[in-house]
Amino acid sequence: MSVLHAREDKECSEKTEVRDRWCAWVNERLLPQAASIDQHGITPRSLLAEIGSIGGFSVGLGEVEGEEFGSLRDMAIVHEEVGRGSAAVRSFLTVHCMLLQAVCRWGRLPVGDNRLHDLLKGTRLGGLAFSEMGIGSDLAGVKATASRTASGRYELCGIKRWVTGGQVLDSALVLAVADGGPTVFLVDCHSTGVRREALCDVIGARGSMMADIHFEDVTVGDDAIIGGEGMGLAIATGILDYGRLSVAAGSVGIVQACLDCSVDYAWPCSKDGRQIGDFQLIQELISKMSVAASAGRALVAEAALSKELGLSSTLLKTCIAKQFAATSAVQAANDAVQLHGAAGLTTRYPVERLLRDAKVMEIIEGSTQIQHGIIAEATRDALRQVGGVR
Ligand SMILES: Cc1cc2nc3c(=O)[nH]c(=O)nc-3n(C[C@H](O)[C@H](O)[C@H](O)COP(=O)(O)OP(=O)(O)OC[C@H]3O[C@@H](n4cnc5c(N)ncnc54)[C@H](O)[C@@H]3O)c2cc1C
Numbered sequence: 048m049s050v051l052h053a054r055e056d057k058e059c060s061e062k063t064e065v066r067d068r069w070c071a072w073v074n075e076r077l078l079p080q081a082a083s084i085d086q087h088g089i090t091p092r093s094l095l096a097e098i099g100s101i102g103g104f105s106v107g108l109g110e111v112e113g114e115e116f117g118s119l120r121d122m123a124i125v126h127e128e129v130g131r132g133s134a135a136v137r138s139f140l141t142v143h144c145m146l147l148q149a150v151c152r153w154g155r156l157p158v159g160d161n162r163l164h165d166l167l168k169g170t171r172l173g174g175l176a177f178s179e180m181g182i183g184s185d186l187a188g189v190k191a192t193a194s195r196t197a198s199g200r201y202e203l204c205g206i207k208r209w210v211t212g213g214q215v216l217d218s219a220l221v222l223a224v225a226d227g228g229p230t231v232f233l234v235d236c237h238s239t240g241v242r243r244e245a246l247c248d249v250i251g252a253r254g255s256m257m258a259d260i261h262f263e264d265v266t267v268g269d270d271a272i273i274g275g276e277g278m279g280l281a282i283a284t285g286i287l288d289y290g291r292l293s294v295a296a297g298s299v300g301i302v303q304a305c306l307d308c309s310v311d312y313a314w315p316c317s318k319d320g321r322q323i324g325d326f327q328l329i330q331e332l333i334s335k336m337s338v339a340a341s342a343g344r345a346l347v348a349e350a351a352l353s354k355e356l357g358l359s360s361t362l363l364k365t366c367i368a369k370q371f372a373a374t375s376a377v378q379a380a381n382d383a384v385q386l387h388g389a390a391g392l393t394t395r396y397p398v399e400r401l402l403r404d405a406k407v408m409e410i411i412e413g414s415t416q417i418q419h420g421i422i423a424e425a426t427r428d429a430l431r432q433v434g435g436v437r
Pocket residue numbers: 142174175176177178181182183184185208209210211212249251252257407410411412413414415416417420
């Protein structure tokens with residue numbers, strides 16, 4: 048066996064181990080609670096603590112302060128599996144991983160600060176407060192401000208909308224305009240001047256405990272800046288690319304969940320039940336879901352690997368994976384509801400939830416339209432390079 052094959056073999060068995068472990072956890076612990084999380088719009092803190100205790104919040108960070116947290120391909124597997132169980136719970140992982148990537152890459156937490164330790168363990172929950180009223184896809188228009196005070200600190204003012212986990216977050220990355228331009232700050236959500244307003248009317252990812260967050264003269268120091276003053280849009284773009292990978296993986300999880308439900312419904316185990324799976328047009332629906340799950344998983348793995356290797360094609364690969372997986376999730380969930388007939392429109396089966404959750408994936412972390420724009424331009428640029436990337 049060649050060295051390359053031996054390495055591939057070892058990596059393959061490690062990835063299988065990660066998937067088996069998380070697949071079992073999702074089946075035993077998450078799936079039984081998924082409907083209740085959706086119905087009540089609440090993810091129990093104890094469940095998030097459990098995920099933290101098995102490394103779910105830090106996976107994908109590589110090595111941090113001498114400790115190994117796994118690769119981005121591991122992260123993609125974990126986010127896919129958790130996304131198969133509950134899009135709401137997966138969304139907590141997505142925003143937390145985005146915050147951690149930013150803090151580890153560009154943050155300025157003082158040595159020994161225990162916030163990093165708590166974030167890695169998931170005992171402190173992190174998220175993002177970038178969007179504002181009418182400002183989502185184009186963050187260049189953010190209105191929140193960060194004014195320098197006489198003592199050299201910053202005072203943050205503004206209203207951030209649609210914050211995943213906003214009802215319970217401990218830390219948030221906040222995009223606000225300072226003298227030097229848009230800047231990302233790491234803010235403690237328990238600070239004086241932070242006010243949360245729960246959002247309860249969102250139909251997808253309902254357990255993600257979203258909130259609008261009001262920042263009213265919230266004071267932070269220099270060490271809260273991620274990157275540098277005026278670097279906010281570049282930092283946000285970098286962070287969103289990790290979120291995109293996570294959302295792509297979570298979308299594959301939704302496709303897989305649709306496939307699992309559809310196979311069970313089409314070919315019930317009791318032989319006296321109707322076997323609608325024997326109809327060829329029903330088989331076409333199931334076959335399309337199966338193809339989408341395999342293709343989406345391969346695209347996500349390729350995007351994760353390109354990020355690990357720092358390839359220039361990483362943005363293109365991630366957008367392709369996100370665009371394909373998110374639109375496939377909507378198609379698969381739509382087909383899964385169709386396959387269930389009237390039953391698919393009831394809360395007795397999970398497919399109506401999967402359809403509501405799938406639609407979210409086409410909007411967050413760069414909408415489908417935004418992805419198409421980036422893919423077209425990045426493809427043009429790649430093809431025009433000498434020996435263009437395919
Ligand atoms: C469930 C959920 C969770 C979220 N969590 C967070 C969070 O944790 N933190 C946070 O900051 N935000 C969060 N958001 C907000 C999210 O990032 C925005 O909704 C998203 O960026 C889209 O912005 P928008 O809703 O303002 O839509 P718009 O940007 O107004 O887009 C409206 C429509 O116009 C299209 N469009 C916009 N610009 C272009 C363009 N240049 N080319 C082509 N078409 C375009 C879009 O595709 C879309 O169809 C969340 C949203 C949802 C639904």
